[in-house]
Amino acid sequence: MSANRFNAYQNHGVGIGLRIPHYDHIFAHQPAVDWFEIISENYMIDGGRPLHMLDRIMEHYKVVQHGVSMYFGSAQAPDREHLRRLKSLVHRTKTPWLSDHLCWGSIDGTYSHDLLPLPYTWEAVEKTAARIREVQDFVEIPVAVENVSSYAEFVDSEMSEWEFLNEVVERADCGILLDVNNIYVSSVNHDFAPMDYVNAIPAERVAQIHVAGHTRYEKYILDTHDHPVIDPVWQLYARAIERCGPTPTLLEWDDHIPSFEEVWAEARKAEKYLIPAKSEEPQLTGAAR
Amino acid sequence: MNLEELQRTMAAAVMQPLTDQEEMQPRDTTGRWQGRPMEEVVGQFIAPNSRLTAFERLEIYNRQYWFRLQTAFHEDFPALRAVVGPDRFQALMNAYLAAHPSRSFTLRNLGSKLSSWLTQNPQVAGRKIKLALDVIGVEWACIEAFDNAEFPPLKLEEIAALGANPQLALQPYVQLLALDYPADDLVLDMHQRQRRESSEAGARPEADEDEDFTPLRLRRYATWLAIHRVDYSLYYKRLTQPEYRTLASLRAGHTLAEALESAFTDTRLSATSQIREVQQWFATWAQLGWLCAPVTVV
Numbered sequence: 001m002s003a004n005r006f007n008a009y010q011n012h013g014v015g016i017g018l019r020i021p022h023y024d025h026i027f028a029h030q031p032a033v034d035w036f037e038i039i040s041e042n043y044m045i046d047g048g049r050p051l052h053m054l055d056r057i058m059e060h061y062k063v064v065q066h067g068v069s070m071y072f073g074s075a076q077a078p079d080r081e082h083l084r085r086l087k088s089l090v091h092r093t094k095t096p097w098l099s100d101h102l103c104w105g106s107i108d109g110t111y112s113h114d115l116l117p118l119p120y121t122w123e124a125v126e127k128t129a130a131r132i133r134e135v136q137d138f139v140e141i142p143v144a145v146e147n148v149s150s151y152a153e154f155v156d157s158e159m160s161e162w163e164f165l166n167e168v169v170e171r172a173d174c175g176i177l178l179d180v181n182n183i184y185v186s187s188v189n190h191d192f193a194p195m196d197y198v199n200a201i202p203a204e205r206v207a208q209i210h211v212a213g214h215t216r217y218e219k220y221i222l223d224t225h226d227h228p229v230i231d232p233v234w235q236l237y238a239r240a241i242e243r244c245g246p247t248p249t250l251l252e253w254d255d256h257i258p259s260f261e262e263v264w265a266e267a268r269k270a271e272k273y274l275i276p277a278k279s280e281e282p283q284l285t286g287a288a289r
Numbered sequence: 290m291n292l293e294e295l296q297r298t299m300a301a302a303v304m305q306p307l308t309d310q311e312e313m314q315p316r317d318t319t320g321r322w323q324g325r326p327m328e329e330v331v332g333q334f335i336a337p338n339s340r341l342t343a344f345e346r347l348e349i350y351n352r353q354y355w356f357r358l359q360t361a362f363h364e365d366f367p368a369l370r371a372v373v374g375p376d377r378f379q380a381l382m383n384a385y386l387a388a389h390p391s392r393s394f395t396l397r398n399l400g401s402k403l404s405s406w407l408t409q410n411p412q413v414a415g416r417k418i419k420l421a422l423d424v425i426g427v428e429w430a431c432i433e434a435f436d437n438a439e440f441p442p443l444k445l446e447e448i449a450a451l452g453a454n455p456q457l458a459l460q461p462y463v464q465l466l467a468l469d470y471p472a473d474d475l476v477l478d479m480h481q482r483q484r485r486e487s488s489e490a491g492a493r494p495e496a497d498e499d500e501d502f503t504p505l506r507l508r509r510y511a512t513w514l515a516i517h518r519v520d521y522s523l524y525y526k527r528l529t530q531p532e533y534r535t536l537a538s539l540r541a542g543h544t545l546a547e548a549l550e551s552a553f554t555d556t557r558l559s560a561t562s563q564i565r566e567v568q569q570w571f572a573t574w575a576q577l578g579w580l581c582a583p584v585t586v587v
Contacts, residue, residue: 045436048462048518
């Protein structure tokens with residue numbers, strides 16, 4: 001089920017997020033990284049060094065776009081200029097699929113630049129699914145939605161987060177970028193069993209998986225992407241691979257970024273689970289076909 | 290509350306300025322909820338858990354919102370901070386961000402209205418308002434020059450072939466500034482760090498708040514400047530006043546003849562010297578790739 005229509009039947013293997021502090025190492029050593037994930041917004045510009053560096057990276061590597069401000073759950077229509085720039089970048093990168101978050105973050109044209117949680121209501125299901133469909137139709141490539149880490153819940157919620165996710169992706173007929181670290185963070189913040197979440201997601205829709213580190217405070221966990229992945233998150237990852245088969249996997253490390261070798265070594269820990277799974281890859285069934 | 294109303298309400302709470310201790314305001318300060326306690330306001334839509342109240346849960350987002358914007362602002366305007374000092378900078382930043390929250394999907398545009406806002410609110414910068422405005426001009430021009438578009442440049446012979454009075458355009462990445470102070474020297478010193486990237490990390494990146502602050506003094510000196518790119522790196526180039534006037538006139542859409550007429554309105558240079566100077570400018574501009582055909586500029 002790993003290579004499915006939600007990731008354009010690509011099984012990219014293990015990748016890491018493309019970050020500026022690693023450029024010199026990448027160009028000097030051309031490490032054997034399977035793929036890089038780029039933050040779309042960093043390249044939705046008209047010119048200059050960022051696009052030049054991206055073009056150089058694409059001479060040697062596959063890249064996949066990941067966005068942070070499409071806000072599929074926003075109650076209002078997407079910004080047309082944003083969509084136009086996003087599609088222009090899609091043409092440049094030839095990304096086989098693109099992802100963004102199951103959240104909201106802007107209202108009346110003002111942006112929070114944060115991944116704000118949604119109330120798990122039927123109204124939000126319908127509006128979010130409609131918006132994902134609109135974006136997917138516009139960019140003309142598969143879209144995967146990522147579950148976010150959250151720190152608050154709404155009094156109006158009518159279902160669990162995974163029920164909400166399942167309803168949205170089914171109605172939007174889109175893929176899932178399953179972030180197992182985000183599941184862990186939210187499970188601690190909202191007192192649920194993270195394995196219940198992993199077991200409930202429709203495995204045939206998982207286009208990609210994220211792993212990352214976080215920061216634990218006294219009363220909650222923050223999704224900081226500035227530490228190695230902890231064992232309980234690897235356990236969730238192992239279960240996800242067991243259910244989904246070998247799936248494109250990416251390590252996010254966005255703050256206090258260590259050397260390229262350290263980040264890449266952390267990402268390659270995923271191979272321990274991916275390689276055995278490859279030998280027993282399941283057949284495509286259901287929505288994955 | 291429907292989804293849109295809920296999001297509007299939550300956004301207002303998340304974007305409400307923090308207290309001086311960087312905590313969520315105990316009471317509404319916006320007037321939106323008639324000064325009611327925020328615990329009561331937030332409790333209407335956020336649920337508590339066993340460890341955190343609704344107020345404490347939303348406070349995480351309130352703090353993240355401000356920390357993220359403040360960090361971006363810090364990174365874009367380090368020289369402004371050096372001019373006005375850390376305390377005044379903090380107040381200026383918070384007042385600006387409250388007046389002009391981000392209206393773009395990218396934080397790159399966060400400071401786009403700073404110059405006009407500070408011109409209308411000069412008391413925020415104190416006595417160094419003119420220097421502060423010059424520094425903001427240079428720092429914002431750096432952002433524009435860094436990633437604005439570049440169109441196919443015109444070579445000298447291509448410009449010559451356009452006729453006696455052609456319409457020329459300036460590359461969008463070339464930024465022109467007329468300054469009261471040589472603020473470029475100051476900004477150059479401060480802009481050694483790498484540019485910020487968007488990410489989804491929830492951490493507050495380290496700021497330079499603990500750095501010692503030495504008030505900067507700069508003597509007034511009329512300065513004309515272009516900020517541009519060569520091989521994807523930023524460069525500053527000082528211009529003469531006539532050269533600046535010519536380029537600014539071309540940017541405004543005037544023909545070459547009109548631009549040159551505006552350049553030498555109050556000069557004592559002989560006609561021969563003027564011609565020689567213009568020839569030198571064009572040689573330099575063509576070499577740097579600053580000129581392009583106007584039809585290509587969107």
